[in-house]
Each structure stands twice: as structure tokens, then as C-alpha cells.
Amino acid sequence: MSHDFDVCVIGSGAGGGPVAYALAEAGYSVVVLEKGPWFTEEDYYKDELACCIRNAYTPDLKEQSHVVETELDEGGWRRRETAQDTSWNLWNGNVVGGSSNFMSGFFHRLKPVDFKQLSTFGPIEGANVVDWPISYDDLEPYYTKVEHVVGVSGRVVDHPHQEPRSTPDFPYPPTAEHPVSGLIDQACDKLGVHSVPMPRAILSKPDLGRQSCSYNGYCGSYGCATGAKGSSRAALLNHAVAGGRCKILPDSHVIRLQSDSSGQITAVEYRDKNDVVKHIDAALYVVACQAVETSRLLLNSTGEKHPHGLANNSGQVGKNLLFAGGGAGSGRLRYADFPAEKRDEMRQIGPFINRSIYDYYVIDDADFGEKQKGGTIDFVHLHPNPVSRATRQMRGSDGLLWGKPLKRRLEQHFRESSYIKIEAFCDWLPVDDCFVSLDSKVRDKWDMPVAKARLGFHVRNLQVGWYLASKGAEVLKAMGAENVVSFASGSPPLNLMAGGCRFGDDPETSVLNADCRAHDVDNLYITDGSFMPSAGSAPFTWTIYANAFRVADKIIERLGGNKFQSLSS
Amino acid sequence: MDRRHFLKITSAGAAATAATTASLPLFAAPAQRSGDAGLSDQQWQTLDAVLDHLFPSETEAPGAKDVKALHWLQTVLLDDETDEIHKQFLRAGVAQVDETSLELYQKLFIALQQDQREAVLRNMEKSKQQGRAWLQEMIRYIFEALLSDPVYGGNPQAAGWIWLQHIPGFPRPPKEKRYFLL
Incomplete structure (x- = not known):
């Protein structure tokens, strides 16, 4: 069956970039849909108004907002609509490369104990602590790959x-x-x-087609003007596009994933920059819109086999939302x-x-x-x-x-x-009171329900x-x-979010299997931080990058392996 | 004080100070900015005096006037991107300054002595609905005018940065890459 592309990636940040990079490098055609504009080094300046006061890199909250619920001391939940209460903005960078453009690049690997918290320390009352379905050893080669491909600087000490x-x-x-x-x-x-x-995801010398850090002191929250910061855009997507097999569609907002009577995804419905509704189909689909929006997209994507939202037949989508x-x-x-x-x-x-x-x-x-x-x-x-x-x-x-x-x-x-x-x-212990659902009142400018995040904590x-x-x-x-x-x-620090589609071996308690493929949608993978069943005890961008490279290898294997390696062997 | 009395005093005050009405040259405003800022000439004078009181000029340290804070607020009020509810909040605060002045001293804010101006603003801070929030926002806008990149029209010749020995980041935004043009 012929498709527009081999793989369609929704979201161009730290979860989407590695998949686009690795698949294109292996000879497959990839399209990346990004709801925001495509800025380059020529657009990023040390401008506090742009990054941090007038919010030039995130949607207008009057048009696209969220609802958050925080716990009241006396019990119950306080509802805030972010269109009115803008200090609770859940958008973190809606541009090509996503919020990785604006990270500080404090890079930490998770440690072996993070993968087996339940078996090491036992259960914690009120928290949904689990072991991961993979071990540190499974992820280690990909942490190393990120060091070389994205560019991580540091020094190992005993x-x-x-x-x-x-x-x-x-x-x-x-x-x-x-x-x-x-x-x-x-x-x-x-x-x-x-x-x-x-360790930092910042080049300390020119390499990988990028310049070194210029040490101007304005790093986190700002786009990098030299390309030294290892954003998904500078480190991965630019190379993927240059290779000729990756196409990026900026200003393309995905509305829903359509599925057929067998439950498989048949097309992505999106609005282009002129607000025209369009469709793309691919053999496989990868969602990486950052935790809250990934869960929202699935919940908004109902179908004959998915009456409660795509991949949500066990009611797990949006559950166990995590922060740092x-x-x-x-x-x-x-x-x-x-x-x-x-x-x-x-x-x-x-x-x-x-x-x-x-x-x-x-x-x-x-x-x-x-x-x-x-x-x-x-x-x-x-x-x-x-x-x-x-x-x-x-x-x-x-x-x-x-x-x-x-x-x-x-x-x-x-x-x-x-x-x-x-x-x-x-x-951030996974708890029942921290989750994403669809708000019953507030809708975005395209009349789709916005995400509501309940932000309970342990x-x-x-x-x-x-x-x-x-x-x-x-x-x-x-x-x-x-x-x-x-x-x-x-x-919660709203810029450090994960969870909502945890991976695991049991379809009753997880959304994704160990390969980050949806249990009940065979052609859907999720590669942003949503997969994490626990957040670890460090910022998780490196882990998102590493896992996305790991999943990319699973997808390449499924599609028939690296086309260039098979040609040469 | 009833509304009629307030209007009477206001117009008298405005007439009395008409000769000193501050001229308000507009910025070279980008195309999407249009419309009416929604303040009377007299209210502009009130706002100017408030900003000056909150952040006075000194020989060694720039004040609100030196960093064009009034023009900064004019831009915010003329900006189509500024939320209408926020604009109403900004305008209501200016009106509240004169209402409070009239309530306490039966004069407009611009006609008051320094210590009376202080008392009016403290009264707003402590006792008036949204008074504290409005004053906070005025100070925050003064800081935007003081410390944002000069390309936006405040912080002339980097006066704010130089005063506070602040080292800006580079590259700095050129005119054609201001945030609203991206």
C-alpha cells in the first residue's frame, strides 16, 4: 500500500527530532508536522521581551489555552483558565525544534536505580510507582549516541x-x-x-556543522544564535532536511488522528498556515507534542475502535502526568x-x-x-x-x-x-490526581476541546x-x-513535563509497550516524555532524546532495516 | 463624590494645566498598531506624574522620564496585541489615581505636593480595589522601559543598563527582528 510518507512525525522537539533524523538517515521518507513557525539562528536574539515577557514563541492564549486545577488547602480543586491567568502557561516553545530551542541544556542521564524503583524501594502509599519495562543497559547506548550526535560536553570524574x-x-x-x-x-x-x-548539551568547540558556544550568558529561555545549543532543530532536523528525505511542515497544527474500523491510523488531519484543512497518510505515525498536548491529541482523536480517544481503551491516556x-x-x-x-x-x-x-x-x-x-x-x-x-x-x-x-x-x-x-x-511521584483530560467548556480557536491538567502532587x-x-x-x-x-x-515547573502515556508490559495499566508503540494501535508510536512512568531525579531532555533514538531503531527494524546498510551488504 | 462633581473638578483641573500639557510624539509605530489609547490629555498628565513619582529622575540615576516610560505605556495601550481587558485595567487605574486624589485632597493628582502624591498612591496600594496590582504593573512597565533593548524605544542609549552595570546578551535584536515582526 502506498503512502505519502513512510513515517509522519507530529511535533518537532526532543521527542520528534531523533526519529526524523534516524529514519531519514536510514533511507526512509519522513514528514514532520510542527504547529509553530520555523525560526533559525537568524531569528534568535537576546531579547527578553521576545522570549520571556511577550511570549513570542508560544501561541496566543486567547486562541489556544489550557485549564489547570491546583489543590486547595481546604480540599477540592481551584480551576484556572490560562487565557485569563497567564502565569500558568503550559506552552513551552511552539516552533521548529520545540522547547529544546529554549532549554538550558543541563544534561543528566537517569541512573540504573530509576529503572527499577518499585523493586528497589518497594511501593509508596498514594503513588503509582512501577519498574520500567526496559533497563538502564537498554538505554545506555542511546545516551552515548546523543553525546555524539546532539553534542554533549562534560568531563567524567570518579x-x-x-x-x-x-x-x-x-x-x-x-x-x-x-x-x-x-x-x-x-x-x-x-x-x-x-x-x-x-554535562551540557552545548558545543564547547565548533563541530557537527555548528558553531561553538559564544558565552554571552543568556542561554536558558533564549533561542541559541550560534547553533551550539543542541536543540532538536540545530542538532537533528537541519541535518535530516539537508539529507533530502525529511520534509518539515511548519505552521501545521494537527487537529486529530483518523482511524479505521480496525483501529489503525489512516491519516493525520491538520490545518496549514492558511488555515486550510489537509490530510497526510504514512505507514507509521509518531506523536511527540510534549506530554500535555500529546495526551490531548489522542483524547481528541476518537474513532470507531477508540470511542474514548486513540490508544485509550484502558483509560490510561493522560494518567500519571509527571513534572520535575x-x-x-x-x-x-x-x-x-x-x-x-x-x-x-x-x-x-x-x-x-x-x-x-x-x-x-x-x-x-x-x-x-x-x-x-x-x-x-x-x-x-x-x-x-x-x-x-x-x-x-x-x-x-x-x-x-x-x-x-x-x-x-x-x-x-x-x-x-x-x-x-x-x-x-x-x-515527581506518579499519582492519581495528576493527569490530563479534555476540558468540557474551553475550546481552542478551531473549536476543539483544550487540555485540562489536574496538578496534584505527593x-x-x-x-x-x-x-x-x-x-x-x-x-x-x-x-x-x-x-x-x-x-x-x-x-510543578511547567517547562519540565512528562508522563501521560506511560510505557509498560501490561495493556491494562499502560498506554505503550516497551518499544513505545501503542498497545491498541499498531501503527502509532509516542516518543516525547509522555512514555516515562517515572520522571527520574534530573531534568529529562537527555532521556527523551535517548529513548527517541531507541524507538527510531525499533521503527527502522520494523520497516526493514537501514536501506543503505542492506544495499552495501 | 458623585460623578458630576468629579467631572466638574476634572475639567477645571485640565483647563488650569492645559498650558503645560505634555506633548506626546508617537513612536514610529509598526503597521498593526492603530486606534486610540483611550486616555484624555489630562489623564496622560496624571499618568506622567505617577510614573515620575514611582521612579523619579536623579542626576546619577535615570528615572521614568529619562527612559520614556510614558511613551512605553502609550505603545502598550495602542498595541492591538494587548488584551482589551488589560487595557481597561490600565486605564481604570489612571482614573482611580485622580478619584483618590479628589477624595483625599479635592484636587487632581498633578496639583498635589510630593507628600500628598505619596499618600494618594499608598492609599491606592492599601485600600483600593486593584490599586496594588495596578501600581505593581506600572512599576513593571517602568522596568520594561528601563531595561529592555533600546530597539523597542525605551532605555535610550542603554541608560538603564549603564546605570545598573548590566551586561546585555548578544546578538541584540535588530529593528527588523523585533518580536512583533517575527
Whole structure:
């Protein structure tokens, strides 16, 4: 049977890019549908209004919004429509390359224990903890592939929580480091913990047809103007397109997946940039729209065999939505406390801190309770965005600050100190009260129901988040930082989402099988973070990339193998 | 105070200060910006005075006037992309400033002494519906004018960045790549 393309990929971010890249490289025709525009390095500038205030890279919330529900202290749920309450924006970058354009590229592998949490630590009351259907060993070759293809810089050091590696070190040396990195190393030595260089998806030298990092200090939240950041667009899609077998259709918003009486997908229905409804068909379909929108697309794609939404015959689509759990903190280093010759170095912006602590990845501390999963502590600079930083200075102890007192506070904040942030990551435990469904009232501009995300959380997230953040705070104090604070919150980081279509061996409790193929739709794969049954204790972009490459190999195998290898053999 | 009394005082105040009405040259506005900002000349003067009070000019430190904060707000109010509900909120706050001034001192805000202006804005912050939210938003817009890239019309000659010793990122947006043209 002939199709328009061998594979149709919906979504061009970290989940879609590897599939398009690998399939095209293996000789198959691929089309990628992306709802947003196709920006390149020529469009990305260090413009705080564009990235972070006027939200130039995400849809207009008046036209395409979400509904979120957060738990009230007194019980029950508070409903917010993001068209009105824009601080709960669930869009993270709707452009070619998706939100990987705007990531910081803090790259962490999951560790072997993440794949067998249930069998290692046992069940947790109120949480749907499971083992993964694959092991770390299954994913390791693909973590390594990402290091080489996407480009990961770093340095392997010996420490107790180092995960097994098939290669001795990273293919790219670490990015340039700020003097603060050395201060963290010294403080950790004093405390007896291991300060580990944090890998980054940033090229530290020109390679792979891309330039090196330019160290301008504005990385996370901004599109990269040099191509050094390993976005799905810069690292994968540009190459896939150049090879001639991958076609990207930007400004193409998929409305639904159509299926036939056997339950298979027959076509994708989408609206092009002129708002004209079009269809594409392919042998296989890959959905990677980021967790919330992936679940929404399936739920909106009902059919004869899928009355409750595609791949949802067990009612699992949208369930066990995950975020990155954790805590945060900060401390201030006053330039005046450094010798005069060090102050200019301390004032630099551009070089990275790049330090992590993994000593508490498993917490074995009698004061804290039974041995349990902990997480990762990252140290980073306070984001340099000036309007956002200034805005946080207007709150005084007795109301708003304005006039000359506000101006003096701004001078103090901007001129006198450097601020170090703690970002602590722990598991966001999968719970029944964190899920995606279709909202019964709000619709988008094409009259399709929008996604509603209920954002319940397990109290363990908070406990572990507090624990990790306070360990990070000890390091900042040992560095001599002032005003050190640490805390945890039940509010999810909306830019780090996963789950909703977990993979597993049992079709009753999972949406996808171990190959990330839908249990009840033979020609559907899902390759964004939706597949994750648990989130691990670190940002998960590297894991999404690695798993998407793994699934791409399964798809290539199913389609008959690499066309070029079979020709040459 | 009833509406008629308010209007009477307002028009008297406006007439009294007509000679000092600030001129408001428009930005070279992009094509999609059109329409009416929805404030009277007198209200523009009130807003100008509020911004000046919230962020006064000093010899060594730029204030709202120096970074063209009033023009910034004019752009926001003229921008088709700005949500209409938000525009109404911005305009209602300006009206509330003069309502509060009249309530406390029977004069328009621009006719008040510094300490009276402070009292009016503090009264709004503590006691008026949406007063605090509006003041926060005014300060936030001043910061946009102070610290955004000069290509957008605020932060002239990078005065805000230079004052705070802030190092901007590069490459900086050229005129043809401003966010609303992407």
C-alpha cells in the first residue's frame, strides 16, 4: 500500500527530532508536522521581551489555552483558565525544534536505580510507582549516541553515583567555567560531598556543522544564535532536511488522528498556515507534542475502535502526568568580599557554573527515614534577565517599594553581588490526581476541546525537595554566601513535563509497550516524555532524546532495516 | 463624590494645566498598531506624574522620564496585541489615581505636593480595589522601559543598563527582528 510518507512525525522537539533524523538517515521518507513557525539562528536574539515577557514563541492564549486545577488547602480543586491567568502557561516553545530551542541544556542521564524503583524501594502509599519495562543497559547506548550526535560536553570524574558508561569520557570538553565553580568545589571538599561537572548539551568547540558556544550568558529561555545549543532543530532536523528525505511542515497544527474500523491510523488531519484543512497518510505515525498536548491529541482523536480517544481503551491516556519535583534556593556573593583582583572575574557573565551533586541520589540517612530515592542538586547563576530581576525587587517588608528606595535597592541588587541558585530535582511521584483530560467548556480557536491538567502532587516530593535544597544551601553557606535560603514547593515547573502515556508490559495499566508503540494501535508510536512512568531525579531532555533514538531503531527494524546498510551488504 | 462633581473638578483641573500639557510624539509605530489609547490629555498628565513619582529622575540615576516610560505605556495601550481587558485595567487605574486624589485632597493628582502624591498612591496600594496590582504593573512597565533593548524605544542609549552595570546578551535584536515582526 502506498503512502505519502513512510513515517509522519507530529511535533518537532526532543521527542520528534531523533526519529526524523534516524529514519531519514536510514533511507526512509519522513514528514514532520510542527504547529509553530520555523525560526533559525537568524531569528534568535537576546531579547527578553521576545522570549520571556511577550511570549513570542508560544501561541496566543486567547486562541489556544489550557485549564489547570491546583489543590486547595481546604480540599477540592481551584480551576484556572490560562487565557485569563497567564502565569500558568503550559506552552513551552511552539516552533521548529520545540522547547529544546529554549532549554538550558543541563544534561543528566537517569541512573540504573530509576529503572527499577518499585523493586528497589518497594511501593509508596498514594503513588503509582512501577519498574520500567526496559533497563538502564537498554538505554545506555542511546545516551552515548546523543553525546555524539546532539553534542554533549562534560568531563567524567570518579564519584559514588557515577552511572555505567560505554565510553570513558564525553566527546566534547566542558564548556568554560566561572570562578564560582572552583568555590563550589572547595566548599564541597570541606563538607565531604562530591562536586561533579554538569554535562551540557552545548558545543564547547565548533563541530557537527555548528558553531561553538559564544558565552554571552543568556542561554536558558533564549533561542541559541550560534547553533551550539543542541536543540532538536540545530542538532537533528537541519541535518535530516539537508539529507533530502525529511520534509518539515511548519505552521501545521494537527487537529486529530483518523482511524479505521480496525483501529489503525489512516491519516493525520491538520490545518496549514492558511488555515486550510489537509490530510497526510504514512505507514507509521509518531506523536511527540510534549506530554500535555500529546495526551490531548489522542483524547481528541476518537474513532470507531477508540470511542474514548486513540490508544485509550484502558483509560490510561493522560494518567500519571509527571513534572520535575524538587526544591530551590539561592545565596548572594558580595563582590566586596573578594580581593580587588578577583572582583572582575566574579562579575563576568558568560562562563557557566556547571556543578552538580549526586551524593543524595539515594538518601540513606536515618534522620530522614528509610532508604529512599533522592535526587540531583544543580548550581547555576541567577538568570540574567534584567526586567524579571528588577521586578522581583519591588516587594518591600511593608508593601511595595518605589521612588528612591526602590532605585537604591536596584543598584544594590545589580551592581554589588552575584547570585547563585540551587535547583534540586527529585521524582515527581506518579499519582492519581495528576493527569490530563479534555476540558468540557474551553475550546481552542478551531473549536476543539483544550487540555485540562489536574496538578496534584505527593507530599514525598516536598519532603525530598526540602532535603535536597537544604543540602545545597549547606554548600552555599560553606562558600561564604549571604542571605542563603532554600525551599520546596508543590507547584510543578511547567517547562519540565512528562508522563501521560506511560510505557509498560501490561495493556491494562499502560498506554505503550516497551518499544513505545501503542498497545491498541499498531501503527502509532509516542516518543516525547509522555512514555516515562517515572520522571527520574534530573531534568529529562537527555532521556527523551535517548529513548527517541531507541524507538527510531525499533521503527527502522520494523520497516526493514537501514536501506543503505542492506544495499552495501 | 458623585460623578458630576468629579467631572466638574476634572475639567477645571485640565483647563488650569492645559498650558503645560505634555506633548506626546508617537513612536514610529509598526503597521498593526492603530486606534486610540483611550486616555484624555489630562489623564496622560496624571499618568506622567505617577510614573515620575514611582521612579523619579536623579542626576546619577535615570528615572521614568529619562527612559520614556510614558511613551512605553502609550505603545502598550495602542498595541492591538494587548488584551482589551488589560487595557481597561490600565486605564481604570489612571482614573482611580485622580478619584483618590479628589477624595483625599479635592484636587487632581498633578496639583498635589510630593507628600500628598505619596499618600494618594499608598492609599491606592492599601485600600483600593486593584490599586496594588495596578501600581505593581506600572512599576513593571517602568522596568520594561528601563531595561529592555533600546530597539523597542525605551532605555535610550542603554541608560538603564549603564546605570545598573548590566551586561546585555548578544546578538541584540535588530529593528527588523523585533518580536512583533517575527
